[in-house]
Amino acid sequence: MERISGTRSVGTRLDERVLSLRAQIADLLSSWAGLVVAERRSTTAPGLEVPALLRFLGSQVRWLSEHPAGPDLDVELAVLVDSSRSLFGPQVHRVSLGVCCHPGCTAPLFALLSGTRDSAFSRVICDTGHTVPPAQWLLLSARARMAMDEGAA
Secondary structure, rough: OOOOOOOOOOOOOOHHHHHHHHHHHHHHHHHHHHHHHHOOOOOOOOOOOOHHHHHHHOOHHHHHHHHHHHHHHHHHHHHHHHHHHHHHOEEOOOOOOEEOOOOOOOOEEEEEEEEOOOOEEEEEEOOOOOOOHHHHHHHHHHHHHHHHHHHHH
């Protein structure tokens, strides 16, 4: 058998930090789901998968908000959100709105959307630098829908 050395490993690369964060998320959601099941004497357990836990806890939001430990859930979730932001960085989304609405400008117009836990930032700008003030954004909503429909076709 011929031996080949110096080749790169092939396959999926796993980031230990992401795996650890996912485990923390699953643990936290599972713990809160366990509290709901125990205190509400529910026979319906949500399972251990994150989407099922989220659906279950989402159906219990009113009860959780009235529970004495409810504020703790908010704090614990905020910590995990902040941890995920530190791993993935701030997310900026660019949404196409068609062509600039300034007279004579044919540059692409887009919305830039970004945010953090404490603030959100949005602006509408074209590639040449024209901006659209927030008071006029609703007028652009039909244009955004048309641009999205064209992109899907």
